Amino acid sequence: RNVKKHVAQVFAAALVLYVWYSLNGGFLPRFLIPRMPYFKFGSEIGCLVYFDVDSDASKIRWARETNSLQTLKVAISDTTMHMIAGDVILRGHGTKSQSLIPVMAKPHLTDSDITLKE
Numbered sequence: 001r002n003v004k005k006h007v008a009q010v011f012a013a014a015l016v017l018y019v020w021y022s023l024n025g026g027f028l029p030r031f032l033i034p035r036m037p038y039f040k041f042g043s044e045i046g047c048l049v050y051f052d053v054d055s056d057a058s059k060i061r062w063a064r065e066t067n068s069l070q071t072l073k074v075a076i077s078d079t080t081m082h083m084i085a086g087d088v089i090l091r092g093h094g095t096k097s098q099s100l101i102p103v104m105a106k107p108h109l110t111d112s113d114i115t116l117k118e
Helices: 002-024 030-035 069-077
Strands: 088-090 102-104
Touching: none
Parallel strands: none
Antiparallel strands: 088 102
16 A cells, blocks of 8 residues: 555656656756756857856956966956966976976066966
């Protein structure tokens, strides 16, 4: 008797899920899909949906040349920035004291106060 009750409940739940899936074209309700574009997978979705720039890449704000600890802190604290860019060289680049430690600096410089790992 209990087994029949559980089988009926499982069948009813499966039926409800099937009807829901059939009507909505998936498990998410259709009205939520436009509001959640990251649930669309495939080539038709662009990376701009993650930046909240209304599909206009010119609105993406970059913090460029973040090659020191101070400029990195400023870039991280600025809530309007979307991307952070910096340059990487080997410490002592082009000198006799060159090492295999990557640091954040422009190529004409040879050292920085921040390494790539930091």
